Amino acid sequence: MDKKNKWKAWLYLAPVLILMAVFTFYPIISTFIASFLKDYNNVTGENSGFTFYNYQYVLGLAERYEGSGVFFKEFFSLNPAEHSAFWNTMFITFVTVPISVVLSLAIAILIHSIKPLKKIFQTVFFMPYVTNVIAVGMVFSLLFSQFGVWNRIFGLSTAWLADNSATWGGVMFVLCLYIIWSALPYKILIFLSGFEGIDRQYYEAAKIDGAGRFKTTMKVTIPLISPQILYITVTSFIGAFKEYSSVVGLINRSYSSDQNVQDLYTVVYWIYDQMSKGDWNTTSQFADAAAMILLFVILIFTLIELWVSKKKVVYR
């Protein structure tokens, strides 16, 4: 390759590199640094040096003001009953991920097994993927209003989401339902495209080997799409950690308007809510620390994916 091309390549990359430098690389570094600075002011850049306080504060390990004896519990508390952002997120994650993965796998297997109407089902089950999370969230909140369709069908009068009388459990139920509803399409699609990649001869071989339909599914089909299953599981864990828009779509509350919203905080919800607070310039380092914790969790899950995929998963 001639020399001219060498700088030419950088010319092609320049727009992306400049944008990434400002809006991706710089934020990563600055957030990382700011999360370790005490009393950081994000406008002036003033700070009083290196500290772990931001992490301790966010994790509820350090007092809010020195000697106050009050700990910050919105983001993390050891007691799950206090519904901190961390535990809410954990709850959402461990409820929605297994259910949505298993359900989407089952639906994908059945769609794959039929011939007539296959295209239609494929399309229908993919529809929630292209819709607006906020708009459909509002639809869900109407369905679950006190005199709404859900209560009418099941003869209930539960206040699922109503501002004043909603319980934590009620909101979580609807929230998880909504998250599962919107999580299905992508997973189903990935599984279906995984199935399409399986050589038909494996099915014929299973038939010759005398395996019934159920056994073929369990022993042949599912193991053969294990890369997709792993990928989906990990990405949905990461996705569930970042759950935010669905909460806003369902319940339109924010810190500035409603002090009780902390009951429903998720990790990301809490981070964003900080930005709309009046003292943002002087408290942003707490959000920075929380974001770094989130990045750390995601990193761990990604590493698990890499590790497991090397060890266990079949690649064809």
Added chain:
Amino acid sequence: MEIKIENLNKEYPSREKGGSPTKAVLDLDLTVKDGELMGLLGPSGCGKSTTLYMIAGLQDPTSGFIYFDEDDVTHLDAEKRGIGLVFQNYALYPHMSVYQNVEFPLTNLKVEEEEKAYDLEYEDTLLNILKNDEALIALIKETITSGKKSKVALAEALIRSYHIAPSLAKTIVNALKKEGESYQHSINVLAAKAEGKKGKILQRYAKQGIEIDEQYRLLRNGEPRKIQRSLTKDERDTYVKETAKLVQIEEYLERKPSELSGGQQQRVAIARALVKRPRVLLLDEPLSNLDARLRIQTREEIRRVQQATKITTVFVTHDQEEAMSICDRICVMEKGEERQVGKPQDIYKDPNCLFVAKFLGTPPINVFSGSVRSGKVYIGEEAVFKGVDIPDQEITIGIRPEGFKAKPKKTDLKLHLPIDDILTQGRDVTLVSSSPLVEGGIVKIIVDSDLPFKKGEEAFAIKPNKIFLFEKETGKRIRF
């Protein structure tokens, strides 16, 4: 088991609406005798694979019948036919080890037998072995002194001497392992346990009113009952190892298919097909993915395994040499129809149409266009053969490469051909010649290497058993 195919047809519906369907197999009648290795031979698209898939049950015939002995299996599901099939590209499950691949068919099968008190037989056998404690202790000591201290070695010794199942051997070995105890003591403890268990088992059967005869069959109201049960782990293990030994893949059992070479994968595929003792073994172009050297080796291997097991086998191939070398009989197919069935040599010596004559033999038969005039065969203006008692007509003439007699006698009718090239291949010499009257323009002649040849025109007589005449239009054989 005999496979009988009657009037078999397979049509694929036309892609376009209202178009006529494509006929893949047409009115096929074929009988594969018990224990026979039958080759289905033909060019690609001749319907041989479709036929095989219909025998396997993976494709449904449009009409006609398939019988396994007396059973009509025409519309039976593949999984219920009890056949083994080796796929062209093996189709080994990539996520299972070789062992699991071979074991998989067994996990789906049932054993049909008379209901048996296996638990009682187990305790009785154990007691019998323990009763003769001197022999047992002698065996243990001998195994240990011979340097093999492992439990595995001891279990193997027990299995060998008493012909017992691995799980029973394991029970004995595990009972012996407690340190500080004499073997005698361990044996006594184990025997007491077994006595206790036996008593309980007998009690249970008695309570249910079941009698047990001397072969441990359960008698309900004095009658044994037929049941179906799954294979036990020990049984599956025995079958897998036995089959692995037959096809020589014992060393690879723990590997994944992706870690094996093509030839090894082929053996695994054959083992998976054979492990369930199929009534019929079907092979779909099993050698086409192997390189030339391995192909010859593997086809002899297939022949050996087939001879050893005596399973009725159908072998699909497009390679005539392959079919000729290992099949008992072959069925040559073209355009979905059977052209000729018979022993390879018989078909070679006596093809009944031009297609079959051309398809068998390397180098292929030389096909001339010529004519018959007053009992003589003419190629061009040369009379090359006489004594043909058929009406005068234009014909197609096939002469095998080895059908030319060099240095003919003066009285013989001769064909004159220019020799362009002389190729020596060991024992034989191939003369390459050209003629405008031959299909493809080139004539190949195999002669004895003792005779001296040089380039230039040469005269040949034709051996009477190596010349075949065919109808110009239909390619049908004309006998004379």
Added chain:
Amino acid sequence: MKQAYITTTLRLVPPSCKTKKKKENTSENLAMIEKNQKIKKIVGLVFVYAFLAFFALIVLFPFYYMIVASFMTQQEAYQGALFPELSSVFENIAYNYSNTFERLDFMSHVGTTLIVAVATTILQLLTTILAAYAFARLEFRGRDVLFIFFLTTMMVPGELLAIANYTTMANLGFINKSQTYGEALFVMIVPLIASSFYIYLLRQNFKQIPNELYLASKVDGKSDWTFLWKVMAPLSSPTLITIAILSFISSWNSYVWPNRSVTKPEFQVISVIIRTGSLTVQDEMGNWVTMLPWQMTASVLTVVPLLLLFIIFRKYIMSGTGRSGIKG
């Protein structure tokens, strides 16, 4: 099951194997076998279709309800009616839609959203094509390292970036109480242009284009630039269309970033405005109540264009998304 001996002469049979004897093989018998198999198959199929139809119903119901609720009166929507009173449907539609348009100033927000979505999509396509080309075809020092670095940034949560970008934009003076329309657009568009995921997707596609084409065009004396736009881009048009649609959809739906970074409600995009815009009226008692049918009308107006886009470009969206699952 414990066994004392292993017999190698077991009679192995496929489970519940029932073959008919040749002599009994009358057409009646054959019909019986076929009938039994058919019944079994049909029962299974009925179960499968019922299961799928049930979940399809659940998936579709919110869409259905969104649309019919926008045809209802406030009373009907409040009481969870499954369909509106037919006699007043047209009246309701006119009332709900005209009010929603007016109250939310809907068209101006659609305008803003379209500007943001189209601009983001076009700029994203341009930068992605250039970068993917450099990664796929050009050779330069550190290419592979840089590419892997790009890939790892995919893992970084957008939330982390949002915090710092918010600060950056605020410090640059783009986010403040006196934000102009131009500033609002700039803030919404620029930070989201560069996408390592799309670069990755397109690079994989570019890599599949045979190198011979590139060499041939070199021999013909074409420059890299011409080759990219005359050969590579047209050959990858399915992927480019996929990227364009996915990019447009995600811009159209963007909520988080605009909500935080745009300070004036009149410059907001529709996702934000349908959630925060005022759709309340005063009832007889003097209380402010949210008009539920109006809310649903706003949802319909946001979602239906997307669904139309989806139906038109279904093939591209589904194949593009399906491909994204097989990484590496």
